[in-house]
Amino acid sequence: MLEIKQIVVAYGRVNAVKGIDFAVEQGQIVSLLGTNGAGKSTTLRTISGLLKPVSGEIWFEGERIDGLPAHKIVERGIAQSPEGRRLFRQMSVEDNLKLGAYSRKDTSGIKADMDRVYDLFPVLGERRSEAAGLFSGGEQQMLAIGRAMMSRPKLLMLDEPSMGLSPIMTQTIMKTIQDLQADGVTILLVEQNAQAALSLADRGYVLEVGQIMFSDTGKALLGDDRVRKAYLGAD
């Protein structure tokens, strides 16, 4: 479904992503792991069209998408919930969700999907007219995921959804991600919390300073000594 071929992404003269390859198959959860500064967010921002790769190609459903403007990529079916949630904090929950559906015109479908978000996260439904900035970290993360879902993406990219959340809240979010997969959404999950991400992942890629160091099934990576040492705190 999504194929990344040898992309190099730079900020000024510094390469943050140095020629990586990976693929996401339809229906999978794929995790992209790595410590702070490894290049995970840069990769997602490049897929979304916020950054242009210096070289390499990005293919989605058989078509090349690198070089397209970001709004065209959303129209193709790729949504991103960015790192740090980036909600429109002074706007209401409802307005945030409406913005998530910006690329769509089917008013009744948008309404139905909004109700689905409220079913999934009842807190958001109960306080739908309150400003997004007034919610707790976990609730804001739910809203960020709900907002990204509002474009009805085929591929949903989540950048560190567990950041700053309690272990219980992290579990809730991970459970939601599994539910979304069961609904047929393909997911690219960026995490520093390797344990949580790998337990869900069909496939995992480990990124270090802009390069992919290991890749395997989620289960295999969870059992891999190198991964356990570096990312799971085992010794």
Add this chain to the structure above:
Amino acid sequence: MELFFQQLINGLSLGALYALVAVGYTVVYGIVQLINFAHGEIFMIGAFGAYATWVLMGSPSDWTATTSLLVLLPMMIIGGMVASVATALATERFAYRPLRGAPRLAPLISAIGVSVFLQELVRLFFGKIPGMPDAKSSVPFPDIAGISGATITLGGVIIQMPAIFTLAALAVSTVFLWYFVNRTKTGRAMVATSQDPDTARLMGINVDRVIMAAFAVGAALAAIAGVAHGLMNGNIGFRMGFLAGLKAFTAAVLGGIGNINGAVVGGLVLGLAEAMASNYLGTTAWKDVWAFVLLILVLVFRPQGLLGAKVVDRA
């Protein structure tokens, strides 16, 4: 007391004109962080567009007040808006868009260039358009029956109809703006883009289109102000955008640059301050001095403006 009310009306109508122009500075700044120094010229071109429309309609001078108010003036306003919006969009496309991502000084210098270019364009070429008068010096603005020279008396205070027109135009524009920003999809996209452009892109918002919308809205209001200026002063000229633009920019900063309500409040406060200060503190020759004294005071003591600048939110 009567004199006070007279100055109050003068100040408010002048302020309404500043406010209509100030909105354009503020919406564009809110989205692209550019002080569009050519915006004063967009206001000037609105006045000339309205004038040209009047000529195209056969320079009517004997229309009744009713047809003038219902047909002539609206047509002139629309003509002015078309001229202003087209100029603003062309400016954005060719002078600012290629410089997006360049150091901030570059678009600012480009804006000053556009400002001089547009003034010279009108000065040298307006008269070359068949039927149009030479614009090397000021051009008398057409009389609109029912407004030009007309007054109403309210409790002993004589109010000029052009002042009423300007205040009414601001009131209608403010309602329209409120609706646009808070109730339309494009308005919501505009607010989102001003708060966080990258995240707005991730929502599927075409930021180029939002930027164009911001320039267009600002230009449309500036065109109304251009007509108001013509009606209040009786003539227009290629230089009129300079001082009005500077005053409107002052108004936008006064209210909090990036804040639409702030631009309206800032315009009215500035107009009032000018009228009152020139009346009670010195001669009218000093009124521009008071305006800029106010700007300096605000920049020193309350740089975020009276209503607060746009809150950039990246949490």
